Amino acid sequence: MKERVFSGMRPTGKLHLGHLAGALTNWVKLQDDYECFYSIVDWHALMSEYADSKQIKANCREVILDWLASGLDPEKCSIFVQSMVPQHAEIHLAFSMVTPLGWLERCPTYKDQIKNIQNKDLGTYAFLGYPVLMAGDILLYKAGRVPVGEDQSAHLELTREIARRFNYFYGPIFPEPETLLTPTPKVPGTDGRKMSKSYGNSLNISEDLKELWEKLRTMKTDPQRERRKDPGNPDVCPVWDIHKVFNPDMEEKVKLDAGCRAAGIGCIECKKALYGHLERLLEPIQRKRRHFEQHEDELNDILRAGAGRAKTVAERTMEEVVAAIGFFR
Ligand code: TRP
Numbered sequence: 001m002k003e004r005v006f007s008g009m010r011p012t013g014k015l016h017l018g019h020l021a022g023a024l025t026n027w028v029k030l031q032d033d034y035e036c037f038y039s040i041v042d043w044h045a046l047m048s049e050y051a052d053s054k055q056i057k058a059n060c061r062e063v064i065l066d067w068l069a070s071g072l073d074p075e076k077c078s079i080f081v082q083s084m085v086p087q088h089a090e091i092h093l094a095f096s097m098v099t100p101l102g103w104l105e106r107c108p109t110y111k112d113q114i115k116n117i118q119n120k121d122l123g124t125y126a127f128l129g130y131p132v133l134m135a136g137d138i139l140l141y142k143a144g145r146v147p148v149g150e151d152q153s154a155h156l157e158l159t160r161e162i163a164r165r166f167n168y169f170y171g172p173i174f175p176e177p178e179t180l181l182t183p184t185p186k187v188p189g190t191d192g193r194k195m196s197k198s199y200g201n202s203l204n205i206s207e208d209l210k211e212l213w214e215k216l217r218t219m220k221t222d223p224q225r226e227r228r229k230d231p232g233n234p235d236v237c238p239v240w241d242i243h244k245v246f247n248p249d250m251e252e253k254v255k256l257d258a259g260c261r262a263a264g265i266g267c268i269e270c271k272k273a274l275y276g277h278l279e280r281l282l283e284p285i286q287r288k289r290r291h292f293e294q295h296e297d298e299l300n301d302i303l304r305a306g307a308g309r310a311k312t313v314a315e316r317t318m319e320e321v322v323a324a325i326g327f328f329r
Pocket of ligand 1: 006138155
């Protein structure tokens with residue numbers, strides 16, 4: 001029996017190279033060694049997008065396309081949309097009974113978002129409970145490991161605390177999941193800041209390759225290197241950060257690094273080299289994406305099968321939960 005892995009992603013729309021390097025590459029590796037459940041968490045999206053929910057459906061589709069294109073294999077893992085497995089909502093309710101308000105109010109991601117997000121009202125009951133739904137996602141499958149980035153560790157800690165508290169009241173049902181910390185390589189966007197949809201600086205997995213070159217070509221480099229004859233410093237160059245993540249050719253990197261420092265090469269030459277590697281990486285991914293774009297039926301079958309497998313596990317867990325609480329049956 002393989003150990004179980006669960007992870008989720010909010011449907012934010014087309015995924016970018018940061019998602020690919022930071023999560024998907026790792027998820028693809030895990031599907032060989034674990035029984036993986038990967039969910040597009042649309043209820044989580046609704047917690048912040050409730051006032052304008054119209055985009056969620058289309059965004060789910062984009063995420064699924066990017067997942068399949070990037071190598072998540074529905075023969076090896078279960079891919080599903082969270083709201084298609086209603087037990088997520090049910091376990092969220094059960095966990096909300098035992099979660100002290102203070103745990104949620106003290107959560108650093110909550111405090112941070114309440115302070116920083118101005119364009120929507122996140123002062124809702126549900127948004128405070130975001131980590132409760134996340135704990136439900138994971139524990140519904142009794143997942144032993146959860147691959148996430150550092151930004152999610154507080155949520156994982158809360159998940160363990162909720163599991164412990166539920167077990168304390170009702171008996172030992174839930175294991176305490178371990179964080180499988182995904183090393184998140186630094187992937188800057190076109191403006192040099194962290195690649196993020198909200199900054200509008202993304203290089204998408206599905207980016208048209210001509211457009212990708214245009215974005216790379218005009219991307220900022222070492223700000224001190226104003227002219228071709230100025231020596232550059234790769235250590236402060238955002239294009240170089242992308243090389244480090246996506247260029248597997250060590251020899252070439254040594255040459256480019258030295259060439260930049262000695263003003264032996266220009267930025268365009270370095271960007272062309274990077275573009276070549278990205279093109280090689282993305283071409284097969286985009287081909288696969290187009291296949292699923294044109295085969296809606298296959299996509300729906302994959303999601304239905306994924307949700308079916310998820311539901312089998314989820315129903316079993318909820319039966320245990322209901323029995324442990326002692327509800328009438
Ligand atoms: N909160 C996670 C994020 O924003 C998404 C998520 C929801 C998740 N449920 C999960 C991740 C369960 C791991 C496990 O990235």
